[in-house]
Structures are given as structure tokens and as C-alpha cells.
Amino acid sequence: MAQPILEMRSITKRFPGVLALSDVNLTVERGEIHAICGENGAGKSTLMKVLSGVYPHGSYEGDIVFEGEPVSFKDIRHSEQLGIVIIHQELALIPELSIAENIFLGNETATRGVINWDEANHRAIELMARVGLRENPLTPVKHLGIGKQQLVEIAKALSKDVKLLILDEPTAALNDDDSTHLLDLLKGLQGKGITSIMISHKLNEIERVADSITIIRDGRTIETLHVSEGAVDEDRIIRGMVGRDLAHRFPDHIPQIGEVLFEVRDWSVGHPHDHSRLVIQGANLKVRRGEIVGIAGLMGAGRTELARSIFGRSYGSNHSGAMFLDGREIHLRSVHHAIRAGIAYVSEDRKGLGLNLLDDIKTSISSAALHKLRRGFTVDEQEEVVVAEQYRRSFNIKAPSIAAGVRKLSGGNQQKVVLSKWMFTDPQLLILDEPTRGIDVGAKFEIYGIIQALAREGKGVLVISSELPELLGLCDRIYTLAEGGITHEFDKDDADQESLMRYMTVDAR
Structure with missing residues (x-):
């Protein structure tokens, strides 16, 4: 069996007065789309911040193994150098800068301290084409809708030779058309060998694109479901997330309507x-x-x-x-x-x-x-x-x-x-x-x-x-x-x- 691209073993993370993660384990196979589900506050984003170096080695307990090698990231730049890129729910774009400037922000290629913007814009066009953006690379990001801004973030990740792409609630603020385009893009990137981890509350989207689903509840790993094995639907995921069946998604209610x-x-x-x-x-x-x-x-x-x-x-x-x-x-x-x-x-x-x-x-x-x-x-x-x-x-x-x-x-x-x-x-x-x-x-x-x-x-x-x-x-x-x-x-x-x-x-x- 092929070696997993990622293993997180017994990850424990504490904040003052709060145990955010307790002995969490996660295995992600190479080339798959792996979803992480859980209620708000379950620890999903915290786990990804540990993985990407936002919470550096030493601030948590446990081990991370990436491509068969133990790793200990001191910051997010360190994880990006190995090909792990995270896109947070709050996009890290500067509205006044152009698409090209945002794509290469912090990752500029310069000769003797001078950036060749002709080359940068040409590379930006190539990266934009990969994610389906046809705008002029000089367009300020503030003139783009939120769906296209999300694509700029993915183009930015691709510029860093990403191997493992982490997306935290990528479709939360998108309309149906933009969400569909983004999910199709993830499947396309999968076809080119890029592994993805997706955190989402939209269970229908997870059912559609995920190969595996890890459920976290109260800072602990509950189970990992493999879609190919069948019997994975929204009710099954919900049962793992909340620890009970939600036969009724809404509380019982008898209206008492007046004037x-x-x-x-x-x-x-x-x-x-x-x-x-x-x-x-x-x-x-x-x-x-x-x-x-x-x-x-x-x-x-x-x-x-x-x-x-x-x-x-x-x-x-x-x-x-x-x-x-x-x-x-x-x-x-x-x-x-x-x-x-x-x-x-x-x-x-x-x-x-x-x-x-x-x-x-x-x-x-x-x-x-x-x-x-x-x-x-x-x-x-x-x-x-x-x-x-x-x-x-x-x-x-x-x-x-x-x-x-x-x-x-x-x-x-x-x-x-x-x-x-x-x-x-x-x-x-x-x-x-x-x-x-x-x-x-x-x-x-x-x-x-x-x-x-x-x-x-x-x-x-x-x-x-x-x-x-x-x-x-x-x-x-x-x-x-x-x-x-x-x-x-x-x-x-x-x-x-x-x-x-x-x-x-x-x-x-």
C-alpha cells in the first residue's frame, strides 16, 4: 500500500483554560480529497493551524509526518517551503493590490532586489488560467467578487508548488455557481496529483467531492469514513459530529400566532x-x-x-x-x-x-x-x-x-x-x-x-x-x-x- 502523504499522531493542543485538541490522529492518502467535519469549536481549524505552522512546533504535543519524514514547523513559511499551503476562511489578500501582486506577495522573484513585473504578470496569467480566472492580472483584487478572490488564493498556493492544499470553509461565502466551480477545480487539481484537505459545514459538498472524511468532536478524533466503502451520507456524518441522530433537523415547535x-x-x-x-x-x-x-x-x-x-x-x-x-x-x-x-x-x-x-x-x-x-x-x-x-x-x-x-x-x-x-x-x-x-x-x-x-x-x-x-x-x-x-x-x-x-x-x- 502506498505511503500516506500526511500522518498527524496524538496531537494535543492547549490554550489557557481550554483543551482544544486531545490525542487527535489524522492520516491523509496521497492524491485524495480529505474532508474534516465537526461542530463549531470541535478543533478542526486548530488542527490545521498546527499542521501549517501557525501554531509552531513546541506549542503542541504529538508528531507530524509528511511524505514519510518527521517535520517540526517553526512558522507558516517553513511549512510552505515543503509544499503545505493553507487558505484560511478569512482570505489573506490585500484589496488595493493587483491579482498578480497578491499571487506573489511574500513569494516574489527578484534579481538584485528588483522584481521583474513583466515576468510576474506572465506567470500570473498562467496560474490564473489553471484556476479559471480570465481577468487582467493588473486588476485590483477589490474589484473581484468573493468567488474569484478565492480562486486568486488558490492560484497563490499553486505558485508555491503546493503538494498539500488545506482549505478552511472554502465555499462558506460563495453562491451556488461559485461553489460548484471551486469544487470542480479541486477535482481537477486532484487529477494533477495535488492532495487537498477541506474543512466544510456543507455536507452535500463533502459527499460530492471527498474520498475520506475524518470527524472530530470536542477536540478528539471520532472516526474516519471512506466514501468508496459506501454507507456515507449526511445523516451518517451528522451522527458522528453531534454524537446522536438528528432525525429532526429542527426542534419541535407548535406556532402560537397572534395579530x-x-x-x-x-x-x-x-x-x-x-x-x-x-x-x-x-x-x-x-x-x-x-x-x-x-x-x-x-x-x-x-x-x-x-x-x-x-x-x-x-x-x-x-x-x-x-x-x-x-x-x-x-x-x-x-x-x-x-x-x-x-x-x-x-x-x-x-x-x-x-x-x-x-x-x-x-x-x-x-x-x-x-x-x-x-x-x-x-x-x-x-x-x-x-x-x-x-x-x-x-x-x-x-x-x-x-x-x-x-x-x-x-x-x-x-x-x-x-x-x-x-x-x-x-x-x-x-x-x-x-x-x-x-x-x-x-x-x-x-x-x-x-x-x-x-x-x-x-x-x-x-x-x-x-x-x-x-x-x-x-x-x-x-x-x-x-x-x-x-x-x-x-x-x-x-x-x-x-x-x-x-x-x-x-x-x-
């Missing part, structure tokens, strides 16, 4: 720069007390634009139409007004717009409603601690304490902090934009439970999601959105994926 809480009538919004172009046109929707309402639409349909324009006109221009809360017309001219009126918005971009990654859990939770903690000219810090602890327990935020930085939390726990922050404002209407993006199935189940609990309290919940099964399993009613207009309204019992897609693709104009 209309919130209504938007004939709502239109202009583009923030081109005021003559309507992004949202004549939208009408209602949310009742105790009701979970979904918005389904393709990328670019105007889902986030609609949500943000409702939330204190934080998007767009020339807003027209009317909004009503408990039957009374409201005029929300700022985010501050929206919060005071009882409306909260959880952004799809939790790291960019939902959290300040320099803050701790305590500060993050209190940040949107400091007025509730004000005592004269100061904040009652003791009460702030009490509030943060209450949310940490009730939302099951996994962290050593409320003093932990949100930056170090897993995606699921970061999302729970964002939800805690907005629940502390005591909203009547909660707008959730992609509430489970980049979150594993176990954490999703918990967040669904939180959403349902809010509905049981008589609050209204508006959910935007790209995952149609999520909307169908969670919502009581679903609106479809296309070209900035509401195209149909479905009761839960009348909706299915085909019907939703039909109305998500009609011309609303």
Missing part, C-alpha cells in the same frame, strides 16, 4: 449611489406576533437590501412607502430610531457588521443597549456582568468566561453573542439575515431553538436564508423575492423547494 405586529406597505428603495435605479420596488409584507416569516431569494434579489432599509434606512436612498408597528405608522430615519422602536437586525456579516472583534463577550452583548445600564453618566459595570452571564448561560455560549474575546470564539458561538446583543435591546421584531451561515448542524439546532423561543414569547421574527430547506423547516410563512419585488407568499403547508424556486426566478418588474 399583525409589523407591516410594510408599498416599500421602495433606490440604489445608494444611482438614485434613479430602484433596488426594492413596491414590497408588501406582514409579520404577526409569534410568527416566523421567511424571505427566499437568489443572490442579488434584494434580500439584505430590503432588511437593512427597514432597519432605520441603513441602506439605500429615496425610501418610500409606509411601515407599521402594532397598527401605528412608524418613521425610522436611523438605526437608533429602529432600536428604540423595538426592531433589531442581525447582519449576515457577523464579523464585519455584527461584532467588534476587539471586544470581549461582555462588551459585545451590552453594546446595542448601553442606555439600559446607564447610571447617571456611567455604565453600571456590575449589572453589565450580570446581564452578560445570563445570556452566556441561557444561549449556551461556550467560552471560559464573559471576558473572553469574541474573536477567538467559533462561528456558532459568535452568532450566539450577536443574538444575545440584540435580544438585550428587547426587540418586538427581530430580523435575521443568514442566521446560520458557516455554522455546523449542532449549533444550527440550538439557534433554531432560540428563534422558536422568541416566537413563543410573542415576538415577530423575519428570517432571510439562502438555504431553502432551512426556510421550509423553520418558517410559518415564506415570501419569495426576485428583482427587488415580492413575487409570492406561501403558507408553510403549501411551500416546497420547487415552488419557491419558481417564484424566486420570475421577473418581478
Whole structure:
């Protein structure tokens, strides 16, 4: 039998107060696509940071054997020299630099200290062709969509003569077309002898491309599944990830729906720069007390634009139409007004717009409603601690304490902090934009439970999601959105994926 390209033996990694990895073992065969699955916080990214030298030799216990030789990387540059390249979920590109400059950043070829940019651009074109990019290599990266930026990162890896490519959540922020192209690219690279390790929460993608799947739970290796042996499906992977069957992906819920809480009538919004172009046109929707309402639409349909324009006109221009809360017309001219009126918005971009990654859990939770903690000219810090602890327990935020930085939390726990922050404002209407993006199935189940609990309290919940099964399993009613207009309204019992897609693709104009 051929020698594995990689063996990680008995890897143990500790942080202050946390055992992140405990006796983890991983074997990757040469030329395969090997997936690593686990809940948020299971230790997947930590294991890859150990492998790539982000956590250097000496900061962990255990052994790494690469191409039959024991290795001990002192930093990421050292691992790259041997052909191990990691692409993190947060892309390491500089927006103002060109594609070519980003591809060779830190890996420039210079003669007597001078870079030959003609040669660099020519090499960049060759590397771009390998990943399916046809742009001019002088194009600034900031002008590319996130899918193409991901391809620039892979071209950058190929420039380093990569043997083992590690991708951490490579499709988390991509639409379906970009995700398909990326997965096809991985299969193409496999055909050219490149081994890949892929961390992903998208189990359907893992089923499609992976040859082997290693499951990690609570910092320990649970098992490795070999796709060629059969009997590997989403339910089988989930059982390993969460330690139990999830026969029902959603908690049991009996709706208790009351009167209309919130209504938007004939709502239109202009583009923030081109005021003559309507992004949202004549939208009408209602949310009742105790009701979970979904918005389904393709990328670019105007889902986030609609949500943000409702939330204190934080998007767009020339807003027209009317909004009503408990039957009374409201005029929300700022985010501050929206919060005071009882409306909260959880952004799809939790790291960019939902959290300040320099803050701790305590500060993050209190940040949107400091007025509730004000005592004269100061904040009652003791009460702030009490509030943060209450949310940490009730939302099951996994962290050593409320003093932990949100930056170090897993995606699921970061999302729970964002939800805690907005629940502390005591909203009547909660707008959730992609509430489970980049979150594993176990954490999703918990967040669904939180959403349902809010509905049981008589609050209204508006959910935007790209995952149609999520909307169908969670919502009581679903609106479809296309070209900035509401195209149909479905009761839960009348909706299915085909019907939703039909109305998500009609011309609303």
C-alpha cells in the first residue's frame, strides 16, 4: 500500500483554560480529497493551524509526518517551503493590490532586489488560467467578487508548488455557481496529483467531492469514513459530529400566532449611489406576533437590501412607502430610531457588521443597549456582568468566561453573542439575515431553538436564508423575492423547494 502523504499522531493542543485538541490522529492518502467535519469549536481549524505552522512546533504535543519524514514547523513559511499551503476562511489578500501582486506577495522573484513585473504578470496569467480566472492580472483584487478572490488564493498556493492544499470553509461565502466551480477545480487539481484537505459545514459538498472524511468532536478524533466503502451520507456524518441522530433537523415547535405586529406597505428603495435605479420596488409584507416569516431569494434579489432599509434606512436612498408597528405608522430615519422602536437586525456579516472583534463577550452583548445600564453618566459595570452571564448561560455560549474575546470564539458561538446583543435591546421584531451561515448542524439546532423561543414569547421574527430547506423547516410563512419585488407568499403547508424556486426566478418588474 502506498505511503500516506500526511500522518498527524496524538496531537494535543492547549490554550489557557481550554483543551482544544486531545490525542487527535489524522492520516491523509496521497492524491485524495480529505474532508474534516465537526461542530463549531470541535478543533478542526486548530488542527490545521498546527499542521501549517501557525501554531509552531513546541506549542503542541504529538508528531507530524509528511511524505514519510518527521517535520517540526517553526512558522507558516517553513511549512510552505515543503509544499503545505493553507487558505484560511478569512482570505489573506490585500484589496488595493493587483491579482498578480497578491499571487506573489511574500513569494516574489527578484534579481538584485528588483522584481521583474513583466515576468510576474506572465506567470500570473498562467496560474490564473489553471484556476479559471480570465481577468487582467493588473486588476485590483477589490474589484473581484468573493468567488474569484478565492480562486486568486488558490492560484497563490499553486505558485508555491503546493503538494498539500488545506482549505478552511472554502465555499462558506460563495453562491451556488461559485461553489460548484471551486469544487470542480479541486477535482481537477486532484487529477494533477495535488492532495487537498477541506474543512466544510456543507455536507452535500463533502459527499460530492471527498474520498475520506475524518470527524472530530470536542477536540478528539471520532472516526474516519471512506466514501468508496459506501454507507456515507449526511445523516451518517451528522451522527458522528453531534454524537446522536438528528432525525429532526429542527426542534419541535407548535406556532402560537397572534395579530399583525409589523407591516410594510408599498416599500421602495433606490440604489445608494444611482438614485434613479430602484433596488426594492413596491414590497408588501406582514409579520404577526409569534410568527416566523421567511424571505427566499437568489443572490442579488434584494434580500439584505430590503432588511437593512427597514432597519432605520441603513441602506439605500429615496425610501418610500409606509411601515407599521402594532397598527401605528412608524418613521425610522436611523438605526437608533429602529432600536428604540423595538426592531433589531442581525447582519449576515457577523464579523464585519455584527461584532467588534476587539471586544470581549461582555462588551459585545451590552453594546446595542448601553442606555439600559446607564447610571447617571456611567455604565453600571456590575449589572453589565450580570446581564452578560445570563445570556452566556441561557444561549449556551461556550467560552471560559464573559471576558473572553469574541474573536477567538467559533462561528456558532459568535452568532450566539450577536443574538444575545440584540435580544438585550428587547426587540418586538427581530430580523435575521443568514442566521446560520458557516455554522455546523449542532449549533444550527440550538439557534433554531432560540428563534422558536422568541416566537413563543410573542415576538415577530423575519428570517432571510439562502438555504431553502432551512426556510421550509423553520418558517410559518415564506415570501419569495426576485428583482427587488415580492413575487409570492406561501403558507408553510403549501411551500416546497420547487415552488419557491419558481417564484424566486420570475421577473418581478
